[in-house]
Amino acid sequence: MKFIVNNFTCDVEIFNKDNDDFVVRFYDKAKEQNEEEIINLVIVDPGYGYISLKIKGEGALLSGFLDEDIFITEEMVDAAINYIEDLIPHAKNRYMPYHVVRFKKASYVEYNGEY
Numbered sequence: 001m002k003f004i005v006n007n008f009t010c011d012v013e014i015f016n017k018d019n020d021d022f023v024v025r026f027y028d029k030a031k032e033q034n035e036e037e038i039i040n041l042v043i044v045d046p047g048y049g050y051i052s053l054k055i056k057g058e059g060a061l062l063s064g065f066l067d068e069d070i071f072i073t074e075e076m077v078d079a080a081i082n083y084i085e086d087l088i089p090h091a092k093n094r095y096m097p098y099h100v101v102r103f104k105k106a107s108y109v110e111y112n113g114e115y
Contacts, residue, residue: 001087005079008070010048014087020055024084026066041114051100053084053091060091062098071102 001012003026011029016022027047049071051064062081071077077100085091 022053024051042112060094060096065101065103068102068104
């Protein structure tokens with residue numbers, strides 16, 4: 001699946017548990033290794049962020065974090081939320097408070113097979 005807003009496009013992956021809990025991952029599929037590429041030195045790309053959606057009775061809760069270097073405007077974050085509502089039809093027209101953090105990468109912890 002693809003998320004498209006303005007001149008930006010990225011891949012989307014949905015993880016679902018019990019049809020009421022969802023995690024949506026925004027990433028670049030071209031940066032993800034195939035099985036045969038997982039040898040010696042592997043740089044694992046964390047993607048552009050994740051949004052969690054939990055259906056709670058008649059309502060829903062949405063939270064997550066998105067890379068501020070990619071999701072540079074509130075309009076892009078709103079577009080991501082609307083995209084998720086369109087992907088998950090039973091999330092539409094529910095009372096859905098949300099909190100999405102736009103973050104800047106500062107550092108990382110990694111094991112890449114070389115050390």
